[in-house]
Amino acid sequence: MSANVNSLVTGGSKTKAKIQKFGGFLAGMVIPNIGAFIAWGLITAFVIPTGWTPNDYLAKLVGPMISYLLPLLIGYTGGKLVYNHRGGVVGAIATAGIIVGASIPMFLGAMIMGPLGGWVIKKHDQLIEGKVPTGFEMLIDTFSAGILGALLSILAYTVIEPVVQGFSTVLGNLAVAVTEAKLLPLIAIFIEPGKILFLNNAINHGILAPLGIQQAAEAGKSIFFLLETNPGPGLGILLAYWLYGKGLIKQSAPGAIIIQFFGGIHEIYFPYVLMKPFLLLAVIGGGIAANLTFVLTNAGLVATPSPGSIFAEMALTPRGGFLPVMLGIAVGAVVSFLIASVILKRDKTEVSGEDLAVAQQTIANMKAVSKGQKSTRMPKLIIFACEAGMGSSAMGESILKKKIKEAGLNIEVRHAAVNQIPAEVDVVFTQEGLADRAAQVVPKAEIVTIKNFLDKSAYEDYVNSLIK
Structure with missing residues (x-):
């Protein structure tokens, strides 16, 4: 039984890693903004006519938040994932074009325009790198972001928004039909x-x-x-x-x-x-x-x-x-x-x-880079990575940080989503199912795979290997 499952999964490992990477990118646009989604949900639950405490005045918050705030946050985050804050700004501008005039919340559109905006400004900056006259850097930076953002916003409003809205409507109708059936x-x-x-x-x-x-x-x-x-x-x-x-x-x-x-x-x-x-x-x-x-x-x-x-x-x-x-x-x-x-x-x-x-x-x-080998030098930064960079990685970070502190070592330990591991990391702790992706993100880092992130013995073994 296990051999059959192993063959199935092993054969599709590369495909699975690609799907995980793409899915992780989509989730990476939403998860950092979950607080905003919950805020909207709680407001909705309480103040709409069928809510716990109906309030027509406060209910005016519901529509703008779902139509503008949440898609713009997703668009900004998507652009930032591609090209830091600058990409986030252009991604948000581009997203504004796709949500204006739409009759449905444009979350799918934000997931398209946000990263597209980040990619376009990134390519622009790469193209003009080293070619900007001294003293004109700020002028070029601000106007290039504004011009490209405006063009993308217009493109989104006139061309992409109708297509995405049509697709979203079909998808929503299909979901309703499946539910009703x-x-x-x-x-x-x-x-x-x-x-x-x-x-x-x-x-x-x-x-x-x-x-x-x-x-x-x-x-x-x-x-x-x-x-x-x-x-x-x-x-x-x-x-x-x-x-x-x-x-x-x-x-x-x-x-x-x-x-x-x-x-x-x-x-x-x-x-x-x-x-x-x-x-x-x-x-x-x-x-x-x-x-x-x-x-x-x-x-x-x-x-x-x-x-x-x-x-x-x-x-x-x-x-x-x-x-x-x-x-x-x-x-x-x-x-x-x-x-x-x-x-x-x-x-x-x-x-x-x-x-x-x-x-x-x-x-x-999993093909961990370290292959179980010990680090040849004392690491300065260790990242515990999981799919979303929240629950399991935060717990793993807490346990590992405690073990390192008990050993008297001065090593920084943080947690992150596997798609957002910082380049300067020395060692990455991650679960077996995410090791391939971690190695793709930071190929020069040592990858330490954790079979059970609550298994304290794994952290103890690693820390002991550093102090021997």
């Missing part, structure tokens, strides 16, 4: 395995969130915010391991439940699934059951809960929507637990702590 629950067949392969942020922020925001703007809530962020299926897996696992895996499950269900860091349960690939059936079954419950009960949230914590799910639930949302999460957890329990009880294979590492190595096709 009661076929939406089957999307778990693609979402749940995609999450395990570290495509969770690409799926959620790159695809489902734009659809959800468009639907929420019209209906006040959207089911699309629940499809990937639902903590139920992962909870079911961890509960099954807690009851029917053995040894270290059984002992680690309660702590993982707290991190996954309450902290919202779903990556914690991925290794438990990868350890026994048949458990994919459990998360898929739980996802389908949960999604079906959401559809039948008309469940939805007002914004994307990020991270996917039960607390975030509750905070973004509209008035009158608690029972459908909580019921769907509970059903997903129960179905996933029941299927996982059968699989674990029928599987007579002994489970040890090392199986967690073996599972990830089997699934992932």
Whole structure:
């Protein structure tokens, strides 16, 4: 079984890395602005006519925020990802052209025009590098950004906006049709395995969130915010391991439940699934059951809960929507637990702590630059990188920083998204499934792969190697 899965994943490693990279870029435009999305969602949940505390005066904030603020933030961030602040400014100008006159929130358009604006000004600056007369640098910089931004804005308004709006409308209508046909629950067949392969942020922020925001703007809530962020299926897996696992895996499950269900860091349960690939059936079954419950009960949230914590799910639930949302999460957890329990009880294979590492190595096709070698010099900067640069990387950073401090070493430790690892980094700590991408971003850095980012022994071994 593991060999078959290994062959499948290994054969598509390069393709997977490219998809992860593209999806990570899309997510990178949204995730830094999640606070703004949540702010809009909370305002919407409270002040719209069907909200918790309807207020016509404050409700005037809802439309401008979703139509202008959020797309402009995405456009700026997309441009900045391509070419720092200067790219962000031109990206925002270009985005303004695509949102003016649009009848729907232009998140997809912002994801196009923002990076395009950053790319255009970057190419311009590369073209004139070394050719600007002394004393004219500021004049050229400001006017080039203004002229190119204006041209891109006009292009977006006259040409690109109608195309993107038509495509968005078709996509939205298709999503509604799938939902009305009661076929939406089957999307778990693609979402749940995609999450395990570290495509969770690409799926959620790159695809489902734009659809959800468009639907929420019209209906006040959207089911699309629940499809990937639902903590139920992962909870079911961890509960099954807690009851029917053995040894270290059984002992680690309660702590993982707290991190996954309450902290919202779903990556914690991925290794438990990868350890026994048949458990994919459990998360898929739980996802389908949960999604079906959401559809039948008309469940939805007002914004994307990020991270996917039960607390975030509750905070973004509209008035009158608690029972459908909580019921769907509970059903997903129960179905996933029941299927996982059968699989674990029928599987007579002994489970040890090392199986967690073996599972990830089997699934992932990782070629870490370091190949397990020790660093030849004392690093100055260590980055702990994850897909989004938030949950798991921040936790890994905290543990590693503590170990380095205990050893009396003066090494800076930070966390970042894998696509945004700074070039000056000496060592990158990352999970097995992201090592290839980290090596592509910073090919000269030492890559240290972490099989389980809560495994303190891995950090201790590395720190010990530095002080020997």
